[in-house]
Amino acid sequence: MTRAHSDIDVRPITEAELPEWLRAVKTGFLQAPTVSEEELEARRERFEASRYLGAFDGGRCVATFRSFEQEVTAVGGTPVTADAVSGVTVSATHRRRGLLTRMMGQDLAAAKERGDCVATLIAAEYPIYGRYGFGPATSAAEWTVDVPRAGLDPRWSGPEDGGRIDLVNGEEVRKLGPELHDRVRAATPGVVSRSEWWWRHNTGVLRLDPKWTEPFYAVYRAANGEVEGLTAYVVDDKWGDANQPQDTATVRELLAATPAAHRALWLYLCSIDWVTHVKSGQRAPDDLLPLLLPDARAARITSASDWLWVRILDVVRALESRAYEGAGSLVLEVADRAGLTGGRYRLEASAQGASCAPTTESAELTLDVGDLARLWLGDESVTRLVALGRVREERAGAALVGDALLRTSRRPWCPDMF
Known part of the structure; x- marks a missing residue:
């Protein structure tokens, strides 16, 4: 009989549960579910109990999630704090029970509380992470x-x-x-x-x-x-x-x-x-x-594909941390269904720096937080997202202003898998 969703315990694991957690990770990635002592010792070096989450059904780990401390370089060279997400699996026996949603919600709330500017991940499957406010920010x-x-x-x-x-x-x-x-x-x-x-x-x-x-x-x-x-x-x-x-x-x-x-x-x-x-x-x-x-x-x-996905946790810090080649201003209405960083913001930017603050002025562009992530590192075009219906232009010409501010002369790149 299928257990109720509420009967599945989602929580940080203990170090003693690390071998079972690793077996669940390997099962989720369709790898041989065996864990060597050498691998276990290497993993223990990085073990941080509060950032290793597991879903347990009757004592068996059926879903996994891990995050760790990271920095990602914004346009212009400033490093910002990131909550790097990895090791995300849900066993085939426990799909569509909201386990990833519960783990992601716990982790992003903790990252926001810590003061992380963004969260990052490399997506094994494209359709999953947009639901949680992530957007593909680099390509490879x-x-x-x-x-x-x-x-x-x-x-x-x-x-x-x-x-x-x-x-x-x-x-x-x-x-x-x-x-x-x-x-x-x-x-x-x-x-x-x-x-x-x-x-x-x-x-x-x-x-x-x-x-x-x-x-x-x-x-x-x-x-x-x-x-x-x-x-x-x-x-x-x-x-x-x-x-x-x-x-x-x-x-x-x-x-x-x-x-x-x-x-x-x-x-x-x-x-x-x-x-x-x-x-x-x-x-x-x-x-x-x-x-x-x-x-x-x-x-x-x-091969060509999306690569690094970003989830913005602090719109003000994210937009102020990056550099801008041109000068201009935009009022952005950012929708965030998780309620972590949505709102209306005025961005004032130039080659000398940027300021971003909440505002009550009328929005010029309306977009989801995941689409703001697509634009943050300069790899996407506001005009293209408007054509796709992902961004709404509230004032004629605002998309061109956005592209002049946000696009970069060279495309961003993340060389790492994590």
């Missing part, structure tokens, strides 16, 4: 480069700007990577913070995935010796019928703080002996990669 694309077609000089042996490419190991990456990442994060809206735990996990010190393999690591050093770029990649082992190598290099990470580093690392990856294809991994949709090649069509988009 992956290219596959047909190296022989690209037209690159096969004799390329290194940067021509006085810089150099060096192979390094995971220990060196843990030393060099955080500072480089901070430089990239300060210059790129949408990039999220990384903990020391992240670097140990992603360089193999913490083995959460039994299939994890050690990648190759390469760094770009400028002429003055400063590290300005880093890539991590793996290569398969494939041979053609004529005993010719046809390997594919798959990029796990490529961070570049300068255009020179960006160019040098892509050219390096496309010049490795035996590699005939390079898969770029998830990149910003306006990544320079295709245009670095003499034949840009050699880089074919093989």
